[in-house]
Amino acid sequence: MKSAGIGLLAGVLSVCVLSCAHGRKSAEAPVFESNAAADATANEAILLELVKEHVAAAARNAGEQKNRVIRRKPYFFKQYDVYPEGAENAKALVQAQESRSIPWVGDVSLPKQRFITRFHAKRRDAESDSNFLRETGRETITFELRSGRWVRVGSLFVAEKSEENVNGEWVPVKETVKRTPASEDRRKGYLGRTWDKLLGRRPYEEEPAKKEKPEESPAVRQQRTIQPGRAF
Numbered sequence: 001m002k003s004a005g006i007g008l009l010a011g012v013l014s015v016c017v018l019s020c021a022h023g024r025k026s027a028e029a030p031v032f033e034s035n036a037a038a039d040a041t042a043n044e045a046i047l048l049e050l051v052k053e054h055v056a057a058a059a060r061n062a063g064e065q066k067n068r069v070i071r072r073k074p075y076f077f078k079q080y081d082v083y084p085e086g087a088e089n090a091k092a093l094v095q096a097q098e099s100r101s102i103p104w105v106g107d108v109s110l111p112k113q114r115f116i117t118r119f120h121a122k123r124r125d126a127e128s129d130s131n132f133l134r135e136t137g138r139e140t141i142t143f144e145l146r147s148g149r150w151v152r153v154g155s156l157f158v159a160e161k162s163e164e165n166v167n168g169e170w171v172p173v174k175e176t177v178k179r180t181p182a183s184e185d186r187r188k189g190y191l192g193r194t195w196d197k198l199l200g201r202r203p204y205e206e207e208p209a210k211k212e213k214p215e216e217s218p219a220v221r222q223q224r225t226i227q228p229g230r231a232f
Contacts, residue, residue: 052087078117105145107141112157117132135159137161141154142156
């Protein structure tokens with residue numbers, strides 16, 4: 001009888017020990033069931049709301065930004081942005097990452113118009129310049145999820161067309177020199193092309209003037225010989 005009681009007590013103690021150990025293990029490494037599709041949808045909704053706030057702020061500050069002179073050595077210019085469709089047609093796309101510090105990244109793309117003056121060497125010339133060029137395209141804003149908060153880390157604007165206002169009508173910008181734009185530069189717009197020029201990247205290749213070759217006389221053709229070993 002005494003031995004049976006001791007055995008029962010040992011069994012109860014072993015169960016308690018196992019239960020306590022399991023409880024400590026669960027507390028140290030909790031397991032959360034997550035639906036990746038649901039998380040993506042929720043994060044996309046958050047990014048769309050953030051972009052909606054960004055668009056509203058841009059609309060409120062448009063008047064102030066329109067008159068602000070921007071300094072980019074060695075030039076001065078004015079620039080402001082407009083989102084003609086607001087955030088209604090914005091598209092969000094998020095992607096999970098194998099990283100604890102940045103578990104999610106996301107992009108939001110939406111239509112945008114950028115108004116910019118030409119570059120001036122003097123500040124007063126930029127201040128008096130009210131002739132804005134209009135570039136129409138799409139902007140992609142990139143976000144990262146850091147410490148549970150979405151943080152904007154950058155944006156890229158791709159201009160699809162550039163226009164200038166002539167007699168109250170927007171018409172395509174005319175280049176003063178006939179040029180052949182590179183495929184990559186074609187997407188940069190006026191501001192991007194100007195910066196490439198400043199940095200010496202030669203975004204355009206000017207077409208050299210074609211020189212007419214003078215006609216050779218029969219006597220010259222007879223005297224011309226091909227030298228052995230010379231490449232032509």
